[in-house]
Amino acid sequence: xxxxxxxxxxxxxxxxxxxxxxxxxxxxxxxxxxxxxxxxxxxxxxxxxxxxxxxxxxxxxxxxxxxxxxxxxxxxxxxxxxxxxxxxxxxxxxxxxxxxxxxxxxxxxxxxxxxxxxxxxxxxxxxxxxxxxxxxxxxxxxxxxxxxxxxxxxxxxxxxxxxxxxxxxxxxxxxxxxxxxxxxxxxxxxxxxxxxxxxxxxxxxxxxxxxxxxxxxxxxxxxxxxxxxxxxxxxxxxxxxxxxxxxxxxxxxxxxxxxxxxxxxxxxxxxxxxxxxxxxxxxxxxxxxxxxxxxxxxxxxxxxxxxxxxxxxxxxxxxxxxxxxx
Numbered sequence: 001x002x003x004x005x006x007x008x009x010x011x012x013x014x015x016x017x018x019x020x021x022x023x024x025x026x027x028x029x030x031x032x033x034x035x036x037x038x039x040x041x042x043x044x045x046x047x048x049x050x051x052x053x054x055x056x057x058x059x060x061x062x063x064x065x066x067x068x069x070x071x072x073x074x075x076x077x078x079x080x081x082x083x084x085x086x087x088x089x090x091x092x093x094x095x096x097x098x099x100x101x102x103x104x105x106x107x108x109x110x111x112x113x114x115x116x117x118x119x120x121x122x123x124x125x126x127x128x129x130x131x132x133x134x135x136x137x138x139x140x141x142x143x144x145x146x147x148x149x150x151x152x153x154x155x156x157x158x159x160x161x162x163x164x165x166x167x168x169x170x171x172x173x174x175x176x177x178x179x180x181x182x183x184x185x186x187x188x189x190x191x192x193x194x195x196x197x198x199x200x201x202x203x204x205x206x207x208x209x210x211x212x213x214x215x216x217x218x219x220x221x222x223x224x225x226x227x228x229x230x231x232x233x234x235x236x237x238x239x240x241x242x243x244x245x246x247x248x249x250x251x252x253x254x255x256x257x258x259x260x261x262x263x264x265x266x267x268x269x270x271x272x273x274x275x276x277x278x279x280x281x282x283x284x285x286x287x288x289x290x291x292x293x294x295x296x297x298x299x300x301x302x303x304x305x306x307x308x309x310x311x312x313x314x315x316x317x318x319x320x321x322x323x324x325x326x
Contacts, residue, residue, distance in 0.1 A: 031066060053274065090111065091281055095116070118142055142269070148182040164195055174227075301318065305325075
C-alpha cells in the first residue's frame with residue numbers, strides 16, 4: 001500500500017471507530033418486568049415510575065437505549081407470564097414479589113433477575129446468601145425479621161386492651177410462613193394470641209375478618225401481599241366496620257383509610273432495583289451483587305380512623321410518624 005493510500009485508510013478508520021463505539025453504546029437493551037398486580041392499579045404505576053426513574057438516573061431511557069417488556073396479572077398463577085418473558089430472552093428481568101421471582105427462576109437459571117418486594121430470599125430458595133447470592137438472582141430485600149415484632153408492638157401501643165391478632169395474607173402471593181413464624185415467636189412476650197388466617201380471594205378475606213371479629217379485643221396484621229393490595233378497599237372497610245385496630249405494611253393503605261402502617265418506601269425500593277438492573281446491563285453478574293437492604297422506613301397514622309375506632313393515638317406514636325393523616 002502506498003503511503004498516501006495508507007494515510008487515507010487511517011483517516012477513514014479514525015472516523016469509523018467513534019461511530020462503532022457510539023453504535024455499541026446506543027445499542028437498545030431489553031428489560032423484562034413481571035408484576036403481580038393489575039396494570040391499572042395505582043401502586044403498579046407508582047412503583048414502575050420509580051423503577052424508570054432509577055434507570056434514567058443512570059443513563060437508560062425507554063425508547064432510546066432500552067426497551068421494557070412488561071407483564072401484569074392479578075392472578076397468583078405467574079408461570080404462563082414468566083414463560084412469555086423468558087421466551088423474549090431479555091438482558092435482565094425485574095421480578096415484583098417472592099412468588100413472581102420463584103416463577104421466573106423456575107423458567108431460567110441463566111437470565112439475570114433482579115427482585116424487589118421479597119422478604120425471605122434465602123428461605124424461598126432464590127439465593128444462597130445475602131452477601132453473595134450465587135445464582136442468577138439478586139435484588140432489594142423487602143423486610144428483615146424484626147419487622148413483625150414492630151407491627152405487633154405498635155398495635156399493642158395504640159390498643160393496650162388487645163389480646164388477639166389475626167395475621168391475614170395469601171401464601172400464594174407473599175412469604176406467609178416467614179411472617180407467621182416470626183410473629184409466633186414475638187406474640188407471647190406481648191401477651192397476644194396469634195391467629196393465622198391464610199386467604200386467597202375477596203370472599204376468603206371477608207369470611208376471615210368477620211369470623212375473627214366475633215371475639216372481642218382483636219386486631220389485624222396485614223403483611224405485604226399483592227392479594228391484600230388488590231382488595232385493600234374491602235379490608236379497610238371491614239376493619240372499620242368491625243372496629244378492629246389494624247396495621248399495614250405501606251402508607252398508601254393508611255392514606256386510603258387504614259389505621260396505621262410501618263414499612264419501607266416501595267417506590268424507593270423500585271428505584272434501587274433500577275440501579276441493580278443498570279449494573280447488570282453494564283456487565284456485573286447477579287451472583288456477585290449483594291442483596292441490598294431497604295434504605296428508608298416510614299410510619300403513617302390516620303388520626304381520623306383512630307377516632308372512628310374509639311382509639312387515642314399515643315403522643316410517642318404521633319411524634320414518630322412520618323405521615324399523620326387528620
